[in-house]
Amino acid sequence: MSTREAPSDAVRIDPHTKTKTTGHEWDGIEELDTPLPRWWVVTFYATILWSIGYFLAYPALPTLSGGTQGLIGWHSRASVARDMEQLTEIRGPVLERLANAPLEEIEARPQLLSAVRALGAAAFANNCAGCHGAGAQGAKGYPNLNDDDWLWGGKLSDIRRTIEHGVRWDADKDTRTETMPAFGRDGMLDAEQISLVADQVRAMAALPGGRATAQGAKLYDDNCSVCHGVGGKGNHDMGAPNLTDALWLFGSDKDTIVGRIANGGGGVMPAWGDRLDEPTIKALAIYVHTLGGGE
Amino acid sequence: MTTSADMGKAKSGSLYAPRKAIYPRRVEGQFRRIKWGLLAFTLAVYYLLPFLRWDRGPNAPAQAVLVDFPHRRFYFFFIEIWPQEVYYLTGLLILAALILFLMNALAGRVWCGYLCPQTVWTDLYLAAERWIEGDARERARKDAGPRTAKIWREKIAKHALWLAIAWWTGGAWVLYFADAPTLVYELATFQPGISEAYVWIGILAFTTYMLAGHMREQVCLYMCPWPRIQAALTDEYALNVTYRYDRGDPRMSLKQASALRSAGAPAGDCVDCGQCVAVCPTGVDIRNGASLGCVQCGLCIDACDAVMAKIGRSARLIAYDTQMNCERRHRGEAPIYKPLRARTIVYAALIVAIGGLMSAKLATRDDARLSVLHDRNPLAVALADGGVRNAYTIRFANMNAEPRRFLLEMSGIDDAELEIVGVEPDAEGRMIVGVGPDQTREARALVTLRGGRKAKGQTPILFTSKDVESGASVAMRDVFVIP
Ligand code: SF4
Ligand code: SF4
Numbered sequence: 172m173s174t175r176e177a178p179s180d181a182v183r184i185d186p187h188t189k190t191k192t193t194g195h196e197w198d199g200i201e202e203l204d205t206p207l208p209r210w211w212v213v214t215f216y217a218t219i220l221w222s223i224g225y226f227l228a229y230p231a232l233p234t235l236s237g238g239t240q241g242l243i244g245w246h247s248r249a250s251v252a253r254d255m256e257q258l259t260e261i262r263g264p265v266l267e268r269l270a271n272a273p274l275e276e277i278e279a280r281p282q283l284l285s286a287v288r289a290l291g292a293a294a295f296a297n298n299c300a301g302c303h304g305a306g307a308q309g310a311k312g313y314p315n316l317n318d319d320d321w322l323w324g325g326k327l328s329d330i331r332r333t334i335e336h337g338v339r340w341d342a343d344k345d346t347r348t349e350t351m352p353a354f355g356r357d358g359m360l361d362a363e364q365i366s367l368v369a370d371q372v373r374a375m376a377a378l379p380g381g382r383a384t385a386q387g388a389k390l391y392d393d394n395c396s397v398c399h400g401v402g403g404k405g406n407h408d409m410g411a412p413n414l415t416d417a418l419w420l421f422g423s424d425k426d427t428i429v430g431r432i433a434n435g436g437g438g439v440m441p442a443w444g445d446r447l448d449e450p451t452i453k454a455l456a457i458y459v460h461t462l463g464g465g466e
Numbered sequence: 467m468t469t470s471a472d473m474g475k476a477k478s479g480s481l482y483a484p485r486k487a488i489y490p491r492r493v494e495g496q497f498r499r500i501k502w503g504l505l506a507f508t509l510a511v512y513y514l515l516p517f518l519r520w521d522r523g524p525n526a527p528a529q530a531v532l533v534d535f536p537h538r539r540f541y542f543f544f545i546e547i548w549p550q551e552v553y554y555l556t557g558l559l560i561l562a563a564l565i566l567f568l569m570n571a572l573a574g575r576v577w578c579g580y581l582c583p584q585t586v587w588t589d590l591y592l593a594a595e596r597w598i599e600g601d602a603r604e605r606a607r608k609d610a611g612p613r614t615a616k617i618w619r620e621k622i623a624k625h626a627l628w629l630a631i632a633w634w635t636g637g638a639w640v641l642y643f644a645d646a647p648t649l650v651y652e653l654a655t656f657q658p659g660i661s662e663a664y665v666w667i668g669i670l671a672f673t674t675y676m677l678a679g680h681m682r683e684q685v686c687l688y689m690c691p692w693p694r695i696q697a698a699l700t701d702e703y704a705l706n707v708t709y710r711y712d713r714g715d716p717r718m719s720l721k722q723a724s725a726l727r728s729a730g731a732p733a734g735d736c737v738d739c740g741q742c743v744a745v746c747p748t749g750v751d752i753r754n755g756a757s758l759g760c761v762q763c764g765l766c767i768d769a770c771d772a773v774m775a776k777i778g779r780s781a782r783l784i785a786y787d788t789q790m791n792c793e794r795r796h797r798g799e800a801p802i803y804k805p806l807r808a809r810t811i812v813y814a815a816l817i818v819a820i821g822g823l824m825s826a827k828l829a830t831r832d833d834a835r836l837s838v839l840h841d842r843n844p845l846a847v848a849l850a851d852g853g854v855r856n857a858y859t860i861r862f863a864n865m866n867a868e869p870r871r872f873l874l875e876m877s878g879i880d881d882a883e884l885e886i887v888g889v890e891p892d893a894e895g896r897m898i899v900g901v902g903p904d905q906t907r908e909a910r911a912l913v914t915l916r917g918g919r920k921a922k923g924q925t926p927i928l929f930t931s932k933d934v935e936s937g938a939s940v941a942m943r944d945v946f947v948i949p
Contacts, residue, residue, distance in 0.1 A: 205483075208688055210681065212482040278888035281899075285908045306843030317847040317857065416850035461887045463847060463855065464912050 265290075269450045274327045277457055284457070291458025294451050298443065307462050312421055312438055317463040320418040323347060324407040325466030331456040337442030338410065346442055349409040354394065355433025362433075364390055369428040372414050375403045378423055410437065485684060487609065488749040489602035490592065491741075495768025504580050505589055513634065516641035520544075523867040525903040533643050539904070545828060548865060550835070557824045561817060568813040570696050572805060573786060574706040578692065579763030584685050587635070587678035588747065591628055598624045602744065628679045629671065636670030683748035686761055693758055703804045705786040707762050709742075709753040712796040714783050735779050742766035742784055752784060834872065835863035836931040838942040846947040853916040854948050860886075860911045862931055864901040871900045871934040876913060878927035879946050883914045898934060913946060920948045 182194040182204075191204040225231075229241040240246075265286045269277070278284055296305065302313045309315030314322060323333050333347070340346040354360040360368065371387030372395075373380065392401065398411040405413035412420060420438075421427055443452060459465075518530035520543055527534065532541040540547040547554055569577050578585060599605050599620050608617050640663045641649055652660050653667075677685055686693065700706075714736035718726075726733040736753070743751045745766060750759045752766050764786070771781040791801035841857040849855055864870045874897045876884045886897050887910040901907045913927070924945040932939040 207482045208684055209482045209484045210684065211688060279890075281888065281907050281909070284888055288910075304843070306841065308844035308847075315844070315847065317841075317844060318849055318855070320850045413850065417852040418848060418850050461910050462857070464885060464887055 262290075266450045269453055274331065274453060274456065277453075278461065284461075287454045287457050288461060290451070291454035291456075294447065294455050295458055298447065299455070302440075307459065314420060314438075315418075316459050318418060319463060319466070320413065320416060321407065321466055322405075322410045322412055322420070325460070325463075327456055327460050327465065329407065330459050330465065331452065333440065334452055334455055334459075335442065335444035338440040339437060340439060340442045343442035343444065347410055349398070349411070351398075351411075351431070351435040351437055353433065353435035356435070360390070360394065360432070365429055365432045366425075368395065368432055369425050372403065372428060373423070373425060375415050376417075376423065377415075380425070486749070487606075488683060488747070489606045490747045490749075490765075491602040491744040491769075492596060493745040493765050493768045493772075495765075495771055497764030497768050501580060501589065501763065501765075505586050508581065508586055509590070513638045516638065516646035522546075525867040527645060529645060531642060532645075535643060537904075546865065548835075548863065550837075550863075551831075554824065554828070557820060561820055561824075564813055564817045564820070566692075567699060568810060568817065570699050571701070571704055571807070571810045571813060573762065574700055574704050575693065575696060575760070575762040578686060578690075578761035582761075584677060584690070585761065585763070587631075587674060588682050590631060591678045591682075592747070594627045594631065595624055598627065625679075628675055632671040632674040632679075633667065635674045636667035639670050640666050683759070686748060687759055697758070701807075701809070702788060702790045703802075703807055705788060705803075706756060707752060707760060707764060707767065707784065708756070708787040708789060708792060709736075709784050710782075710787060710792055710795070711753070712792045714753070720777055735774070735783050737773065737777060739773055741769040741773050745769040756789060832938070832940050833865045834870070834931065834933060834938065834940055835861075835865065836929060836940045836942045837861045837863075838929050838944045840944055840947075846949045848949070849914070849916075851917050853914060854920055854946075855912055855914045856946050858911045858913070858929075858944065860909045860929065861906055862899055862901050862909070863906040864903065867903050869900065869902050871898050872931045873898050873934050874909075874911070875930045875932065876911075876927055877930070879913070879915065879925050881915065882927075882946070883916070885912050885914070886910065887912070899931075915946070915948070922948050924948075 183192055184190070185192050185201065185203055188203060193202045193204045195202040227241070228243045229245055230238055230247075231241065232239045265283070268283055269287055269290075272280070272283065277287055295303075295307065299307070303309055303316055304313070307316035314320075319325070321329065323329055323338065336343045336345040336347065338347045339350060352359065354368075355362070355365055367384060367387040368390050370382040371384065371391050374383035374387075375381070375391075391403075395403075398409045399405055399414050400411075403414035405411045419427075421431060443455075447455070515531050516529065519528050520530040520541070521528055522541070526546070527541065529541065530543050532539075534541065538549045566577055595605070599608065608620075611617075637653065644663070649660070649663065651657075653663065681689075714734050716734045717736040717738040718734060720737050723733040723735075723737070742753065743749070743766075745768070746752070746760075747763060747765065748759045748761055750757045750766075752760060767782065767784045767786075770784045774781050774783055787801075791803075794801055837860070839859040839861075841859070845856070847855045847857070860874070862872050862874075864872075874884070874886065876882065884897065885891075886899065889897055889899060889909065891897055899907060899909060911929075924947050926943060927946050928941055928943055930939050930941045
């Protein structure tokens with residue numbers, strides 16, 4: 172490359188334009204020292220002045236004790252609080268309609284429904300997605316809320332109650348408390364018997380490898396049918412899962428089922444009644460109900 | 467190209483050059499008349515269009531051109547654009563760019579000289595200035611001399627008039643965003659609750675006043691990117707305002723020239739009177755050749771034509787012509803004009819194609835829409851009986867001024883059930899959704915395939931929304947996922 176910078180004594184007046192050159196020259200092309208228009212320069216200095224004013228007016232420099240406060244007292248927290256207030260004001264009419272509408276009727280009102288679903292979706296993302304997943308698709312031990320299998324019932328009122336009081340959440344006196352006994356750990360059934368019951372249950376669900384036996388059927392009737400029903404169809408009142416369908420909260424292989432029978436127990440869900448306000452709980456119930464159409 | 471020489475000189479070593487005042491002289495002639503005509507036309511359109519009414523029935527505004535932000539609609543005469551149709555805007559911008567390219571390929575910066583808002587408002591401001599303070603020479607004399615009371619009065623009157631024009635300019639702008647007569651009434655009677663309108667009028671009034679009143683040619687020379695871009699787009703066949711040096715040079719006085727001519731020797735036509743420079747709004751001496759500063763307004767043509775008429779030479783010593791033709795004539799060759807060139811043909815074809823495509827799309831567009839969004843998380847849900855369900859967010863749009871009812875149907879996958887959350891099927895099991903006038907309605911649709919083992923993969927399905935009354939239907943494709 173033949174690029175080079177000429178020494179500064181090459182500064183001269185360009186004969187064509189009669190303008191000073193900067194003394195820079197590249198491949199025979201010289202740079203004119205054309206000044207900027209005044210308004211441009213003034214604007215440039217004005218932006219610098221503006222930035223200084225801005226710097227003084229608003230919180231700017233971090234210091235050891237937290238940072239400069241700015242002269243006009245503006246604070247991002249106060250600003251957020253104002254925005255939140257505004258939001259509440261905007262949402263006011265919808266929240267009011269939500270509060271006044273009976274839960275069962277909201278889904279039939281298209282405009283209210285879409286607003287309530289949006290509210291519910293936001294509340295779900297903030298509070299529920301941690302366990303049930305962002306799309307409420309669930310995970311092992313955490314129910315999928317899009318399907319048609321409901322441990323505690325999938326009617327609006329059931330869903331609402333579950334959200335409000337939780338499941339096996341001791342801090343709430345109205346929580347759901349029914350729990351599967353630990354048949355193995357508490358010595359109610361021995362290992363042989365548990366294996367037979369597991370085989371029996373897997374046969375009821377028509378899982379491949381399931382094996383029904385007279386002994387297994389008797390053990391099931393004596394120990395399990397109280398909650399899960401004689402045919403294994405489950406019971407919403409007790410949160411007892413349907414054992415004959417294709418959905419298994421903790422898994423359907425034999426080891427998992429043996430483990431569940433031996434150790435009992437069940438999942439826990441917090442009660443949200445004391446943390447979320449009434450409209451939010453309503454919105455959440457509607458949202459969850461519309462995911463898979465509820466029951 | 468001449469550049470800085472035309473644009474004001476600084477003391478050497480200074481960082482900036484103060485604006486060199488330009489006092490363009492009044493001129494009359496063909497191009498000036500064209501400019502007045504276009505000025506009157508464009509300003510009339512801009513200031514009056516919001517008041518044009520257009521009957522759209524009881525549920526839509528009656529303003530011919532309206533940007534309705536609160537309801538997210540754009541009305542343009544018989545066209546109503548919804549937010550999901552912003553591609554029309556994209557198309558318009560592409561069209562505008564292509565038209566600019568075509569104008570440029572044909573005649574350089576003519577847009578700048580005749581239609582650019584900066585030119586139009588500057589022209590208007592100059593006219594106001596001339597009306598109050600007099601023409602170029604008078605203004606230059608007043609500015610150079612002492613400030614008398616009369617001069618102060620004139621200056622105040624001028625700025626007041628400028629500000630009034632600026633205020634109207636900003637005011638007309640906000641009228642495109644609300645019902646114009648109502649807003650005019652509200653503005654005139656200082657109704658509360660329209661502070662936003664005042665802010666916008668203020669901003670636009672200020673920019674108009676600054677750009678058209680105080681910065682003028684500086685906008686064209688320093689701020690506008692178009693001259694840089696067009697310099698790269700133009701070619702040697704584009705017509706530009708050109709001093710025909712082949713005919714004008716050597717320059718000499720009228721007396722010298724007639725002496726030479728009577729002696730049978732050739733003489734240049736230019737009498738070096740400087741009229742072409744005196745009328746130029748950007749202070750260009752076009753005789754120096756093509757210039758970044760020239761906006762192709764043609765006023766120097768008018769000025770020189772007047773001179774030529776006076777000295778009895780033929781007109782158009784300065785004309786829309788090409789540098790190339792000057793050189794050709796100078797060499798004794800015939801000039802060439804080629805408006806049909808590869809680039810002009812391509813631009814014109816593209817304009818026709820895109821314009822045609824947009825009009826065709828506009829003419830055949832439906833007044834109802836359907837959009838379908840598949841739930842992504844989860845894509846599919848396993849059911850208790852071994853079946854599979856997919857969920858979709860469906861949006862019906864009724865772009866009509868009447869409420870309508872749509873029947874939703876789904877096809878493509880055998881035996882699947884369709885339900886819409888919150889919609890009860892009618893007696894025949896049909897899912898009918900009512901949508902208000904000019905509204906959309908969102909619904910959640912569940913498609914369920916019951917029981918048994920299913921082949922994995924995706925099956926294409928089709929949602930159809932049919933207007934119950936007219937039977938017109940729109941369809942959207944999607945898929946059904948089996949995990
Ligand atoms: S040189 Fe002529 S055409 Fe160009 S801006 Fe000046 S008056 Fe207009
Ligand atoms: S107006 Fe015409 S004659 Fe006068 S200086 Fe310009 S080009 Fe020459």
